[in-house]
Amino acid sequence: MYQTPKISRRTILRGMGVSLALPWLESTTPAVRAAGAQQPPVRMGFIFVPNGVNVHQWFPRKVGYGFDMPYVLEPLKQFREDLLVFTGLTHDKGRANGDGPGDHARAASVFLTGAQPRKTDGDNIRVGVSVDQVAAKAVGHLTRFSSLELGIHPGQNAGNCDSGYSCAYSSNISWASETTPMGKEVNPRLVFERLFAGGKPSEVEKSRWQRLELKKSVLDFVQESARRLEPRLSYHDRRKVDEYLSGIREIERRMDLATAPETRDIEVDYPVPDGIPKDYREHIRLMCDMAVLAFQTDSTRIFTLMFANAGDNKNYRHIGVSDGHHDLSHHRDDPVKLEKIAKINRFHVEQFRYLLERLKSVQEGDGTLLDHSMIVYGSGIHDGNRHNNENLPVVLAGRGGGTIDSGRHVRYDTETPMCNLFLSMLERMDVHVPYIGDSTGKLPGLTV
Amino acid sequence: MKRRWLFLLLFGAVTWWLVVPTRGWAQLENAPLDRLVELAQADEVNDRRDASYEIVRREAFNAQTIALLATLLDDRDPQVRFHALIGLAHAGPQAEAAIDKLVELLNDRDPQVRFRAADALGKIGTAALPALLQAWEKSSSRARVEIARAIGIMGPSAAEAVEVLRGGLDHEDRQVRSEAAAALLSVAPNDEAIHQRLVAHEDPDLRCMGLFALAGMPQLSPSQQQWLWEGLQDSEPVVREAAIVAIAKSRLPAEKKEEAVLRALKDDEETVRLASLAAIPKAGLPPTELAKLLLASLAEAETPETAGALLKGLVRLPQPLSAEQVQVVLAVGARGQLPAEDVVALLRRSGPQIVSTLLQSLEHHPQLEAIVAATLASIGPPAQEAVFNCLNHPLGVVRRAALLAIGDFPGDAFPAARIMAMIESDSDPGVRSAAIKTAVERAAEEESLRHLVVKAVNDPHPAVRVQAVMALTALDIPRDRRNELLRARVEDADANVRLALAQAVTSLAERELISPILGRLAKDAVAEVRLAAIGGLSRWRPEDVDDRLRDLLRDAIADESPQVCVAAIETAAQWQLEDPVTVGRLANQLRPPEQRQVAALEALQRLGKKAEPALPKIEEALADDSPTVRSAAIAAVAAIAAEDVSYLTKKLIQALDDPAWEVRQVAAQRLGTLGPAAKLAVPKLFTMLASEEDSDFASGALREIDAAPPEAIDLFMQHLDSDDRRTAFFAIFLLGKIGPDAKRVLPELQKRLAAAEQDSSSSAIRTRFIRQAIEAIRGEE
Structure with missing residues (x-):
């Protein structure tokens, strides 16, 4: 009636x-x-962390339901049933492929585009359209803001930041076109x-x-x-x-x-x-709050957030790590350095947990905001010491409006394109494109 | 005039710079196709990259461009090759002319090339099938994986490949089997014979795939239904997980699904129970019916794990429970089988109408006090009036639950006067205790409360004294009076009061108060009290500790309670106790349980050479059953015997054969720190590169050691062409590290160098390594 x-x-x-x-x-x-x-619309968000992870403390051993949560992922324990942890996803276009050094710039620019960035520090940059912007073009008109691009460190869009790659590559993960990065906002007040x-x-x-x-x-x-x-x-x-x-x-x-x-x-x-907040943790959390508010009010359905720029070398003294993050990531299997990297990784995951807590606290329809979202958290590099781009550390939180069977660790054959995940996410936003980046098709296994 | 010419020159130069494209980067977005084809074959790699990229971007596929892309598959540049591969994939059936070349690439060294070639072939379609089937017979495992993948992309149109793929199900390589199975299910999704083959396969992954395939069948034959059911009884948990999810999604009748869900919720394995919970929403069962079944099973649950899983299933159902159903849950909860937070999550949905049911349950099950209180608190303001009224209930347990709930209620409403009266004169000591706790949480500034708490420190009942002692440090009571009351409790007859005392004084800063109290409590008859005392002492800095406390801690290291022992060991490390007595005490703790052993080993490791007297006992720990103990022991040996390189190397090399990954890792890392002195370990570390588990730390150690023994020459030579890139690189690298002793391999290396220099597709890094190795062997570095 x-x-x-x-x-x-x-x-x-x-x-x-x-x-x-x-x-x-x-x-x-x-x-x-x-x-x-x-029902409430499906949202998507992407969080980038630099320099890879301590791989021994990230990847669960058990596949399927009830997977173990190693030290770095352990803060997400209460959200295990809301997560998919992936093993095997790869960004081949983050590899040198003939272009030599510059792994960090490539790792950031490929993260959401799946495209090989053109090696240049001039104005003739080119990569690809990122998945968030593909979605924004299709559904962005339904909300006040087509998307939100957030960050913590401002970065630059010109100059050489990594072995001949423009700073635009290191400082952005969201690209509206092959040549246009979406500048990110780092001031939560703005x-x-x-x-x-x-x-x-x-x-x-x-x-x-x-x-x-x-x-x-x-x-x-x-x-x-x-x-x-x-x-x-x-x-x-x-x-x-x-x-x-x-x-x-x-x-x-x-x-x-x-x-x-x-x-x-x-x-x-x-x-x-x-x-700009001076406390790094508080800065990240305020940005997370902005993302949640934006979703909660349907001001946008898409956001990206860089916890730090690619190759970032800040120290984390407040958690007892006074070395630079990037320096540590070249750990050469030194157990002391590995332990410090794990601490940094865990710190970042704790901030991700904060975001998930906030999303889960918002009741919406027959579930929560987290239930209606898909939030990717990860890095464009597997192991910072090896600078490799296969088997990337990636987690997907949220149930995509009931279209994702979470609570599992899913293993794929190495070389499975990460862009296949993006294609599947786009489908859940009702955005249908034949491919994105180097995708070969949708990613099976998001539902059982 | 001169100025005008200068100006024109400058203008021209600026215009040239702005307008003319930078050399090497073609601006091709509007270039005609012919121009792109031309540039794609240019010498300049950037031209070829940009042109091939643009052709693919435009999807400008015709016979000419397809032929061009096929040629570009041999390009020297990986990015051009990638554009060609991806372009051919996008071209689909139009790319038929490239089939033969793509099939060749299925055996490429680069996994990305193999993967993309398979993708392209699959998208070309059945025109590629004959070549793929022919290639299957002669192909390596890695190529067969890709052939199967390509066929799988074609779907039912590739039906003629079924027999070949069936053969792949028995291949020795797991990935071949898996890909063949996936392809079969794509090509012949409804073939019952294939389903039968899969669900009965010895590989559990294939059994899972078979079960999932049945989930999607529009109709299930009796045999297929039976296979699903048998999957629930499989010996492998992962297969049972797949079975329950498949059953939930399948076309089995509702009653069968209910039975399956309930069965899986009682599985011994947590992962299967979790899978069953995840399957519930997929089963499409009426929630009310499912709730009844889950409740009935909950009442009969025999183990906490089963009960917990059934409860979680109820939590996932949307509707609230009736009062009768709440009683069932509470009755089970009273047996102690249910996690409290899940019970609360379930019950609070039912709202204020179950308040009386909750309170009545306490009459028969007083142990539910905490659950009832938490539920009342989470129901919140709608239950407030009823809860406040309960402060006058005849049953003490109800009054207590009400008090605990009030402590968590949101908002400012708080019956302070009533609660103060309860502190002073309630007949039930548990109520008086709960009243103190709640009052301290909500009304700490009240003067009357301070007076009541001071009085309650001498209450006849220990539970009240416990709360009062805890409250002493939370309230603003005059210091001297507070300290006097605290000191008096050191001799309290009740251990819980003494425990509360230890915890309470830990939060204070007055050393002259705390030290004697904790010193006495560290020798308490009850282990828990001793533990709390040691925990309190652990917050002290070494410079604030006197000899008396140090002796006390050394005694505590020998405590019979493992928890106290471990706490004392950790505190000793903080206090930097390094004397022989401490070392002796630590060595004596190398006995079960594991927690004690590991703490002692880590402490001895930190002491380094000073812990040498403990070495014989540490060596015994190297043979312990627990890998955690063994890895701590090897780390300790490495720290203690750091100066005796020969002995240490021998021990570490032995540890490289340990069955536990973590022990091998520690051993490898310690070997790395020894540098070239550990070169005897190199052959063993080299063989570990082949193991996925070990290769990372083994390679790290090899780099650190940076040397190799001549005895390993043959080993390295055998692996120069290893499929594993890391192994192949290290083989070359380590030959170089042997130096002139390896000169007999020079001819072979020189031959390889010559071949690499002529082969444009050869890796530049590999070529450089070979050259460096040759130079090192010749002594030319």
Whole structure:
């Protein structure tokens, strides 16, 4: 039976210079169902970490269900049933193939494109269109932002960053065309503004000033709008909206704290512009929060996030590793170095866990935001000492809206193109292309 | 005038730079096809790369370009070859002219080339089938893998390949069997004879493939149904996993699926139980019926593992339980068989209407207190009023559960006055204890609470004293009074109170208070108390520790309790105790359990040469049953005997034969640190390159050792052409490291160098290695 909709899915809380989209609410469901609309949409996200991993501490031994979780993956234990861990996926186009050194630049540029980057440090760069942008072109029009490109370290788009390869290759994983990298945003506050600013430009500017200078919150600008909405919501939705708005306030507070002038420099070995958090862990987590908010409000269905640029050599003193990451990755089987690499890898995985926790905490339809997402986490290099590109460390989290049978370790024959995974992911976003990068077909084994 | 000419010259130069393409990089996006074909055959590699890339990008496939791409398969440049391969794959049937060349490439050394050639052949279609079938007979295993893959891509149109593929099912190479099976299922998906062959195969992977194939059949014959069922009883867990998933997805009747799910949920192997849980949503069974069955089985579950799996199955079903069903779950929970968090996750869905059921269950099953409290707390505000009312319930267990739930309730509502009264005068000591805990969590600033806690430290009941002691350090009580109360509890008659004391003082910073308390507790009669005391001491820095505490710790190393012993060993390491008495005590701990042995070995390793008196006992540990102990022992030997290279090398080489990977790894790594002095180990390490498990650390050690004994010449020569690239490279590299003693192999190496220099497809690195080896043997480095 048709029920009069209480509120529209596209309801937005508005105030001066602020537009706050709402999360998925059951109060929107009757109208949505009557209109024949589908379940929550499927989203995709991609996270890149540099320099490969400690392979002895990454790959599980058991294949199938109930797989073991070695030291590096162990922080994801509570999410084992939401994960697919892969063995055997390869990016052949990350190999030299006649071009000599430059593995790191290749590893980043090939990660989502599956294409061999042209070796140049000039402006005639060329690689391929990345999977996120293939998806964005097809479904990006359904959301306010076709995609979000996020990062932690700014990087450059010109100059020689790796043995004759342009810095554009090392600093980007998202490519709108073969020659155009999608610049990533590293300032969480600017991402926040993009997500929640709205209205006339003068109002947007005034609102931003008030929020920064007078420490107001976006919530202060939408109070009236929120009050009008409340009577139309069910008990559970009121609670959900409360939690959502509290979450936004908490994020604002953390951004203020992370970028306050008196914040101690914890990890600074690169220039940190004003407004960028100085705590690396907090910076990553704020970016993860942005991704979750963007998904939660259907502001976008696609994001990429680089935890660091390719070949990154920052130290991780806050976890007891004072050597540079890239330097350590050339470990020559030194057990001390291997142990340190494992610590760094595990640190990155812990931040990934944070993202998964946040995604899983958002109830949506008959599941959670994680259930309706596909998040790839991995590196374009297998072992940083060997600089090899087969058997890449890759994990897929989420159930793709019920289209993925997670909770397994899946082993493929080495040389199976990683782009086959991307083709399968695109299909789940209802994007049908004959191939991407060096794909040969869809990847079997995502469902049993 | 001169200036004008200069300006024109400059303008022209800038224009040239901006407009004319950079030399070597052709701008081909709009170039005509003829131009691309021309450039694809140019001398300049970048032209060939860009042109071939552009042809493929445009999918400009005709007879001319196909012939060109086939020629480019022999190009010197791997990127051009790749463009050709991928272009031919995209061209599909149009690429028929390239079949013969592609078939040749199925045996290429480069796995990527083999893989892509197979892909292209598969996409060309059945026109390639005769050549593939002919090639099968003469091909190596690696080529057969690709032939099977190519045929599999063709699907049912390749039916004439069935017999050949059947032959592949019995091949000795696992990958050939697997690929042949996959191809058969693609070519003849409904062939019952093939299914039968697969489900009965001795290779469990093939049995899995057969079962999964049955899952997709639109109709199942009685035999096929039987095979699925037999899969559930397979001896291999991985096959049983496949069976349950296949059954869930198959066309078997609902009652059969229910029976299968329940059976698999009771499997001994956790992985099968997990697979069964994953299969539940696929089975399409009515949730209410499935819930009834799961509950009935839960009531009869004999083991915690089975009960846990059945519970997880219930958690995955969407609907909440009725009050009667909740009672069933609680009754099983009372047996201690269920993980509390899963019970809570299941029950809270039922909401506030089960509050009374939960509370009533405590009358018969007081052990459910924690579960009931957590469930009430997670139901949250809708249950709040009922929970607050329970503070007056006649049963102590109910009052306790209510208190614990209140501790976790969101929001500010908190019946402070009632709870304070309960601390002071409730008849049930457990309630008084829970009331203190909840009050401290929620109302720590209340003055009346501080007064009550101080009084409760002397409560007649130990449970209350435990909470009170813990609360002493959490509340703002005057220091002197607090310390006096804490000291008085050292002699408490109850071990739990003394344990709480150890944990509580650990959080304080006053050494003069803590040291005597922990010192006394470290000698407590109860091991758990001793452990907590040692744990407290472990937070101290070495410079803050006096001799009395050091002696105490040395005694603790000899503690009978393995946990206390291990904690003491770790603390001793932190305190940098390196004296002979400590070494002796550590050596005496080289006895089971494993945890104790490993801790002692690691501590001895850290001591290095100072631990030499312990070496005889450590050598005994090299023969222990546990690989963890053996690897710790070999690491300790390496650290202690670092200066006795001959002895150490001998021990490490012996350890390279250990059946456990982790022991071999430690041994190899330690050999590497010895450098050229360990060259006697090189032949053994070299043979380890062939093992996937060992090759990484073996190669690392070989690089570190950077030397080789002349006795290994023949071994290296035998492997110069190994299929494994790493082995082949190391063979050459190590021959060079032998130096002039290897001069008898010079002619052979020179012959290979000459051949490599003439072969344009030969690896430049390999050529360089051969040259370097020759120079080293000649003494020309």
